[in-house]
Amino acid sequence: QSALTQPASVSGSLGQSITISCTGTSSDVGSYKYISWYQHHPGKAPRLMIYEVSDRPSGVSDRFSGSKSGNTASLTISGLQAEDEADYYCNSFTSSGTLVFGGGTKLTVL
Amino acid sequence: QVQLVQSGSELKKPGASVRVSCEASGYTLSRHSINWVRQVPGQGLEWMGWIDTNTGTPTYARDFTGRFVFSLGTSVNTAYLQINSLKVDDTAVYYCARDLAIGRLDTWGQGTLVTVSS
Numbered sequence: 001q002s003a004l005t006q007p008a009s010v011s012g013s014l015g016q017s018i019t020i021s022c023t024g025t026s027s028d029v030g031s032y033k034y035i036s037w038y039q040h041h042p043g044k045a046p047r048l049m050i051y052e053v054s055d056r057p058s059g060v061s062d063r064f065s066g067s068k069s070g071n072t073a074s075l076t077i078s079g080l081q082a083e084d085e086a087d088y089y090c091n092s093f094t095s096s097g098t099l100v101f102g103g104g105t106k107l108t109v110l
Numbered sequence: 111q112v113q114l115v116q117s118g119s120e121l122k123k124p125g126a127s128v129r130v131s132c133e134a135s136g137y138t139l140s141r142h143s144i145n146w147v148r149q150v151p152g153q154g155l156e157w158m159g160w161i162d163t164n165t166g167t168p169t170y171a172r173d174f175t176g177r178f179v180f181s182l183g184t185s186v187n188t189a190y191l192q193i194n195s196l197k198v199d200d201t202a203v204y205y206c207a208r209d210l211a212i213g214r215l216d217t218w219g220q221g222t223l224v225t226v227s228s
Contacts, residue, residue, distance in 0.1 A: 003154070034213040038155070045205065045218035046147075046155065057216060089155050093213050098171055099145070104154035 004029065004090055004102035011108040017078040020105045022090030023071060028100060030071035034093035037066055037075045040104075041086045049088075050075060077107070085109040112136035114144075114206055116219035122196050122226050130191040130222045131183075132206030139163050139182070144189040145215055146180060147205040160209060161189060196226045 005023040012018040022029065022037075029035060037050040048057050050066035053073065063078045073092070077084055090102040117131040132144060146158040159170040161180040168180040179192040193200055204222050207215040 032212075034211075036213050036215065038215070040155070045220055046207075046215075047218075048214065048216050051211070051214040051216075087154075091157070091213055091215075098159070098169065099157045099213050100171075101147075101155045101157055 002100075004092060004100060006088075006090060006102040006105045008103070009106045009108065011110055012077075012080045013110045014080055014082065016080050017076060018080065018107065019077075020075045020088055020090075020107070022073040022075070022092075022102045024073075024092055024100075025071055027096075028092040028094040029068065029073050031095065032093045033068075035066065035068060035073045036091045037064075037073075038089045038091065039084075039086045040089060046089070080109050082109050112208070112217050114208060114217055114219035116204075116206060116222045119223040120225065122224065124196055124198060124226055124228055126196050126226075127192060127194045128196060128224055130193075130204050130206075130224065132189045132191070132219050134187045134189075134208070137208075139187040139189065143209045144180075145207045145209050146178075146191050147207060147215075148174075148202045149205070149221075150199075150202045155205075158191075158204075163189065193224070196224075198226050198228075200224060201226050 035053045038046040040046040054066040113135045140163045145160040148156045158174045161168045177194045181190045206219040208217040
């Protein structure tokens with residue numbers, strides 16, 4: 001199972017919005033609602049930000065939102081804050097009954 | 111408070127084995143599967159597989175078959191990852207994570223650094 005495709009890096013200014021894409025295939029992203037997003041600060045444990053395409057766990061800011069169109073899922077962060085600077089990973093269920101992560105996107109807040 | 115606490119860093123020689131533990135607290139391990147995730151230094155997260163904590167049945171990602179073994183403790187709320195015939199390329203941080211539903215990894219261990227070096 002190949003990793004899902006994410007941009008290596010994105011950047012945005014404080015207060016702006018950014019979107020991170022996550023492209024898979026009809027065998028994963030395109031066929032299932034089981035898409036999740038994780039925030040990972042180096043040296044810490046990853047944190048679940050979005051599950052089932054667009055649902056937010058309790059405690060996650062509503063500045064984080066998720067969507068999906070075809071084989072591409074997206075994570076949007078609005079009102080960028082300094083603490084949003086981190087690596088972000090998408091994850092999808094696959095037709096093999098496994099999970100697969102994206103390659104990760106480094107978000108820089110300017 | 112739901113927590114997963116992993117064992118400490120390990121330094122091993124090539125060819126040796128290592129076992130990483132993941133102890134659950136605040137909930138019963140058997141209620142949700144445990145997933146294992148690897149991060150090689152400087153690289154992204156890789157899903158290694160999961161273990162059904164009810165039946166003990168493991169499922170491995172394609173790249174983690176053979177030398178990697180997921181198991182459960184017999185009397186404690188603990189899951190284990192064992193890596194046999196260690197290679198230098200196995201040097202990484204290994205995470206366990208609770209799966210509330212399909213791919214909903216809501217609680218993560220703090221990570222265990224395994225260093226393989228001669």
